[in-house]
Amino acid sequence: MKIGLVGLGRVGKIHLGNLIQYFTETEVVIVSDPLEESHDFARKLGVDRIVFDAREVLMHPEVEAVIICAPTPFHIPYVKLAAENGKHIFCEKPLDVDLKAIAEARQVVAQNGVNLMVGFNRRFDDNFARVKALVASGKIGEPHLLKITSRDPAPPPLEYLEVSGGIFLDMTIHDFDMARFIVGSEVTEVYVKGGALINPEIAKFDDVDTAVTVLTFENGAIGVIDNSRKAVYGYDQRLEIFGSEGMARAENRHENDVVFSGKDGVSGALPLYFFLERYEKAFRACLKEFLTCVETGASSTVDAHDGLMATAIGKAAGISLAEGRPVAMNEVLAVLEQKAETP
Amino acid sequence: MKIGLVGLGRVGKIHLGNLIQYFTETEVVIVSDPLEESHDFARKLGVDRIVFDAREVLMHPEVEAVIICAPTPFHIPYVKLAAENGKHIFCEKPLDVDLKAIAEARQVVAQNGVNLMVGFNRRFDDNFARVKALVASGKIGEPHLLKITSRDPAPPPLEYLEVSGGIFLDMTIHDFDMARFIVGSEVTEVYVKGGALINPEIAKFDDVDTAVTVLTFENGAIGVIDNSRKAVYGYDQRLEIFGSEGMARAENRHENDVVFSGKDGVSGALPLYFFLERYEKAFRACLKEFLTCVETGASSTVDAHDGLMATAIGKAAGISLAEGRPVAMNEVLAVLEQKAETP
Amino acid sequence: MKIGLVGLGRVGKIHLGNLIQYFTETEVVIVSDPLEESHDFARKLGVDRIVFDAREVLMHPEVEAVIICAPTPFHIPYVKLAAENGKHIFCEKPLDVDLKAIAEARQVVAQNGVNLMVGFNRRFDDNFARVKALVASGKIGEPHLLKITSRDPAPPPLEYLEVSGGIFLDMTIHDFDMARFIVGSEVTEVYVKGGALINPEIAKFDDVDTAVTVLTFENGAIGVIDNSRKAVYGYDQRLEIFGSEGMARAENRHENDVVFSGKDGVSGALPLYFFLERYEKAFRACLKEFLTCVETGASSTVDAHDGLMATAIGKAAGISLAEGRPVAMNEVLAVLEQKAETP
Amino acid sequence: MKIGLVGLGRVGKIHLGNLIQYFTETEVVIVSDPLEESHDFARKLGVDRIVFDAREVLMHPEVEAVIICAPTPFHIPYVKLAAENGKHIFCEKPLDVDLKAIAEARQVVAQNGVNLMVGFNRRFDDNFARVKALVASGKIGEPHLLKITSRDPAPPPLEYLEVSGGIFLDMTIHDFDMARFIVGSEVTEVYVKGGALINPEIAKFDDVDTAVTVLTFENGAIGVIDNSRKAVYGYDQRLEIFGSEGMARAENRHENDVVFSGKDGVSGALPLYFFLERYEKAFRACLKEFLTCVETGASSTVDAHDGLMATAIGKAAGISLAEGRPVAMNEVLAVLEQKAETP
The missing domain is CATH 3.30.360.10 (Dihydrodipicolinate Reductase; domain 2)
Known part of the structure; x- marks a missing residue:
């Protein structure tokens, strides 16, 4: 499975490390972060393509699933963009603070038939x-x-x-x-x-x-x-x-x-x-659940409604x-x- | 210290047993219960005087302190009677379900300068x-x-x-x-x-x-x-x-x-x-607190206000x-x- | 059941208190201790006959069962004397430090058909x-x-x-x-x-x-x-x-x-x-076991062999x-x- | 720090995974295992050079420290070879079952002034x-x-x-x-x-x-x-x-x-x-201790004597x-x- 990851903050780094060490059947093909100093972390873990613009990840033709670890205000727009590009989506919580915005994104996800999992890792x-x-x-x-x-x-x-x-x-x-x-x-x-x-x-x-x-x-x-x-x-x-x-x-x-x-x-x-x-x-178990759902085509157990x-x-x-x-x-x-x- | 006890139900029996075994410096001079079948218990523990009428206990001239284990509706009248007769009082909880009745009893207790302890044993x-x-x-x-x-x-x-x-x-x-x-x-x-x-x-x-x-x-x-x-x-x-x-x-x-x-x-x-x-x-520790308060003249730590x-x-x-x-x-x-x- | 108790040391007092409060179906008819200052404790608990000489207890005609809480060196002679007088025996541990002496006492107990329980209360x-x-x-x-x-x-x-x-x-x-x-x-x-x-x-x-x-x-x-x-x-x-x-x-x-x-x-x-x-x-549960064995005629679960x-x-x-x-x-x-x- | 690892069994895989994810300041330059099917694991974690012969690792000119996870009979010869080539050594336990062999290896380690840490990870x-x-x-x-x-x-x-x-x-x-x-x-x-x-x-x-x-x-x-x-x-x-x-x-x-x-x-x-x-x-903490000792030049806390x-x-x-x-x-x-x- 080819994966793209958006955002190399504290939680993004955890997900990337877990993908590399524990989910060796996946391949992280592209990672984005607006801050250059974060790129080094991904480079050391062997990621080949590291970019500044999240949209490059969300629209990358080879990527099947994206992990969104950007700040909360970006969650809804990135989820929509990813869904419209047919990517399965793992998005950190909370989806948003606005109920209507979440409801809209949920509709976009449903229309595009992709999986959306919200990272309620607890x-x-x-x-x-x-x-x-x-x-x-x-x-x-x-x-x-x-x-x-x-x-x-x-x-x-x-x-x-x-x-x-x-x-x-x-x-x-x-x-x-x-x-x-x-x-x-x-x-x-x-x-x-x-x-x-x-x-x-x-x-x-x-x-x-x-x-x-x-x-x-x-x-x-x-x-x-x-x-x-x-x-x-x-x-x-x-x-x-x-x-x-x-x-x-x-x-x-x-x-x-x-x-x-x-x-x-x-x-x-x-x-x-x-x-x-x-x-x-x-964190690891939550990511595993997402990857398994994508692989098997099962619905996410923690979805937009949650x-x-x-x-x-x-x-x-x-x-x-x-x-x-x-x-x-x-x-x-x-x-x-x-x-x-x-x- | 000479003690009278009213009521030989489940809790009354516990208090009486504790008085006999653990508080040997006290003497239980009289016990009352309206049911004859309860009297046997007190007799086996060596209590000499066992009566049917609580008032005999509450007004007994030698008794310094009373333990009231009667049903709740009797608590307030018995507390008042005991206070009016100058007895220190240990009364099982709850004092009553009527706030005004409790307030009145509190006043009688205060006027007679006796100790009232409520049996919140927990x-x-x-x-x-x-x-x-x-x-x-x-x-x-x-x-x-x-x-x-x-x-x-x-x-x-x-x-x-x-x-x-x-x-x-x-x-x-x-x-x-x-x-x-x-x-x-x-x-x-x-x-x-x-x-x-x-x-x-x-x-x-x-x-x-x-x-x-x-x-x-x-x-x-x-x-x-x-x-x-x-x-x-x-x-x-x-x-x-x-x-x-x-x-x-x-x-x-x-x-x-x-x-x-x-x-x-x-x-x-x-x-x-x-x-x-x-x-x-x-139960034992609670009774001990009462006896100590009576003996030392200290105020009850669990009183009518409680x-x-x-x-x-x-x-x-x-x-x-x-x-x-x-x-x-x-x-x-x-x-x-x-x-x-x-x- | 009529009981006699020998020795009002620390453990003897515990057994006596338990007999009075918890085993009201028994009656302690006689208690002995060589020291006068110990007698007061038994008196307060309502024991009528308190003596200096253990033999008066062990040979008392009404006594059915004896509790032996004397110092260890007296255990074996008292056990023998009680057995010879047909009393059931509860004896504090250890029975003795000499194996032969224990074996002899065991024989006397067996010959007289009485129960011997050793107070391994743990x-x-x-x-x-x-x-x-x-x-x-x-x-x-x-x-x-x-x-x-x-x-x-x-x-x-x-x-x-x-x-x-x-x-x-x-x-x-x-x-x-x-x-x-x-x-x-x-x-x-x-x-x-x-x-x-x-x-x-x-x-x-x-x-x-x-x-x-x-x-x-x-x-x-x-x-x-x-x-x-x-x-x-x-x-x-x-x-x-x-x-x-x-x-x-x-x-x-x-x-x-x-x-x-x-x-x-x-x-x-x-x-x-x-x-x-x-x-x-x-201590209480151990005593209860003894009293039950005596009452039912069952063998002691902790006996001379133990x-x-x-x-x-x-x-x-x-x-x-x-x-x-x-x-x-x-x-x-x-x-x-x-x-x-x-x- | 440049590292070589010998043996991709159960424990070798754990060490390699930990090196890649958690010790990103190190670089695993070469790994050996006699079985080809194990090589794939290392390849997925991004190791460039994977060989069959342990000696290539132990003698590799760039390698500063080796992790030995081979079967026990190889421990002593590999430790000696590594020491003679000036590598610091982390070796899985037990060092050997023969006391003399261990004592000899200890001498070789001492003569070459390298660190030897035994993997008593508990x-x-x-x-x-x-x-x-x-x-x-x-x-x-x-x-x-x-x-x-x-x-x-x-x-x-x-x-x-x-x-x-x-x-x-x-x-x-x-x-x-x-x-x-x-x-x-x-x-x-x-x-x-x-x-x-x-x-x-x-x-x-x-x-x-x-x-x-x-x-x-x-x-x-x-x-x-x-x-x-x-x-x-x-x-x-x-x-x-x-x-x-x-x-x-x-x-x-x-x-x-x-x-x-x-x-x-x-x-x-x-x-x-x-x-x-x-x-x-x-396992991770033990490896960290070794890497820290090598880096700071401190002696191993778990050495050949242990x-x-x-x-x-x-x-x-x-x-x-x-x-x-x-x-x-x-x-x-x-x-x-x-x-x-x-x-």
Whole structure:
């Protein structure tokens, strides 16, 4: 399979390295990045053609599948261009912050009959995939309660937070996707309670750094997500689903499994520091899923609809926080139906 | 110290047994229960005087302190009578389901200068007491997020549920007390999402068996309680508090610490079955606290105000569930101020 | 059932308290202790007759079963006297340090048709009992490897160590019994490697404070016990059995299940301090087993043979340490056969 | 740095992949393998020169450092040839089964002033490296007891076992190196108890499949290794070191951290299956250590002496098993001194 890759930032480099070492049945024929200093990385890994313009990749005649790791504002236009050129597409998350734009891109993808996979790589984490398998097998019975803990080790700089789109589209969006994935049912209502408890400055952007989000699902299950921008002990990624027949819990992962027992107590390792360490294998597994889907012609398991819904829940959360009330998903999704009715 | 005990039900028996074996510096001079078949238990433990009428205990001239384990509707009248007779009082929870009645009893207790301790014994559980100590010592810094999981192994019969006062006053009330205890700040707002997911029948009583409750605290912290009436794996009592300097988690307790590793996986023990097993030592520690307070003249650490607030939060939760909106505690507590203003 | 108890030391008090609170179907009719200051404890628990002379208990006409908690040198004579008077006997461990003396007492017990149970209470610990059940059910298949970790929080005073009979008869004897119990097969050979690593002074008594003992079992399994007189983090009591179909591990027990995560790491509670805390429930369960056997007429599950073998393995360990070689159990047990041959 | 690699078996492929993806500052200029079908793997990773003859690699004028992953019998001759050609050497373990041959190679390495690192990659496992750090920092105080559990998921075929050199040189050798590494002191005596408990057939080769090895260290510490060729639950790699100030334990690693709680119990994941999964990151860290040593001119932390001692302890274990007695290391190492004396 001949592959093109767009964007050699942090995540683009991970995908390229994985393609070279682990997916030797593929060939990366072209890579693009607007910054020259990034080209060296690809060169050392033996990529022959490295260009500045993403469109050269997206329209390259030999390329069958593209990996899009450009900044978020470019996702939708690049996805459309790739689809129109008949390429299968792996696109980093989030697809976009605008629901209509995502819906349009979804249509273009469908019209061109290509595969679009959104890079919600956490679904492929060993822990979360195992929980999903337990739920899917019926081991927990009917899902009743979902709990997700998702905390970062440290907040990004204020300048970033100002333009991030808010905690729900920037950070919790991963948890919204995870919630839908694990419960296997659509969210119907969102309620948020949040605060600027770590840094009061961010209240200026009408944003919060600590939040509890309650999700109601179509199948009756109730979900809770707790977020913090700053866990002093490191990245905290846990999940628990409780149902009529049992409970599955995914614990946090740690640097090692060594326990020291001394006269003052028993102590163990800190968690793996952040998402690059924690999800190292998940990035690889996610890419593998995409390559397998392309090869076998199977539909992507994480598609445009998933990308759309994660963003939509984020929108609802923002309204709930601002207005202090539960928000029905229909309220947020109405914008799409209006459009559909328009012509 | 001379002690009288009212009520030889399940919990009354536990207190009596503990008094006899572990608190040998006290003397149980009189015990009452309206049912003759209960008297035998006390007789075997060597109690000399066993009567049918609680008032004989509450007014006994030699008795310095009373343990009230009668059914909830008797709590307030017995507390008042004991206070008026100058006895120190240990009363099982909940004090009552009516806020005004609790407030009145509180006044009588204060006027008579006696100690009243409410039997929120979970505060004295080894796990939760340890978490409280970590919070109190400043180890977790400013509290940001509180998570309580509280699930019963099996729901009570429908007939009981019909008259129980609802899940929030019957079951979650313990968690409301725990929440205030751990965070060390008053609750200002309550939001509930619930469902009759285990047995749809209970929806007839406008009750739920599965609930997520979001609490907002005066100090800015946000709390989440998740409840289920039926955890097939047994009693589930966990707690987590996350703050600016760290997190403390109390895990569930299990029957044993044995792990079996076989070709199909690794397996361990179920949790301790229910509150009698789980809180066996906490009952004892709670009673010890009361006896120490009486002996030293110190104020009770779990007093009438605590009893009142737990019930008040339960009321707010009921309103939130019924009306689908966040409810401010002031709205519920207003009934007390009105009364104060009345005359 | 009418019971008499001999000896109100630390363990005698535990048994008496348990009899009064938990085994209300029994009646303690008489208790003895040579020291007057101990009598008060029994008096407060409502025992009517408290005497100085153990023989009054052992020969008391109403007593059906006796609990012997006197110092070790009195065990054998008291066991014999009780047996000759037709009492069922619960005797604290070790029965004695002399194999012949134990064998003789065993004969007297058998001749009088009474039950003798040796108080190896660790067998009734929730953890170890669970491991035994897993082994007995065949879940681990054929046992191949047994590992016991047994470490005390602090060494006894040197004066005690001088007369203790050495680490193997004083401390490891519990582990020898546990090893036989768990594997369900007799020990055939013992090899020891030890050192005076904590306090070189004890080498003067030809004793060690740190030891690794390798046991060979009749069924082919190999066992390892590691002992230390001083684990700075507290009492350490673990066990692991590995077989053809799986492994069962009993972890150490801790004061609580709270984990604190801060910027410097993750920390938890210390173990339960020592045997009184750790085996509190096991003492009760062990006593219950005895009472049940007496009531139903069943044979004791921990009998004189068990008491004999634990002491015999301790003897073999001492020889191995002294001579630096593996010692066959036959070599130690030969002393009994000689006696049997001497008509 | 220009690198040559010899041998494209399972481990050779791992090293080559790691060199290409993770150590991009190095250049693999030549690779050899006698089997043509292996060459394709290297070609896909972009290696330009792939040959059949190892000597072309070991003598290649541009190569500065070689990675030797050939079968064990070739280790010593290849190490010598590489050293004589001035190459730094990374060689897979074991160096050899003959002590004299290792000693000779060590001399050649020393004479040519090159670095030799033996691939005891387990030292670089996150868990074991953390334990070593705790020991080295003095946190555990004086080491008293070392316990290593090392069990394979399944035995190799009988044909392999027949020629493997026995369990001690084939399997336990890794644990012998780990023991020396963790305790930081030389082994002075070895005692083994073993059995053919999994497959009696292997007794024909005077070998065992289950073994307990007791090691005595120069500093007084006592170590125990327990081995099994077949743990039905998977690869089991644990370690515990206990000292005067505390204990460090490295637990086994599992496929995931998900726990399922159902009505029949609580269950978790199996361990990572075997060494390729378990030590994936350790292979990389070990290689990094070598490359760093070569670059900075530092001595290897795992050198020829380490390779020699691991083999020597294995020899002693074999003698102990055969003769049923403790064996002093001096007895085994004497063969080297004899040689030294023979001028």
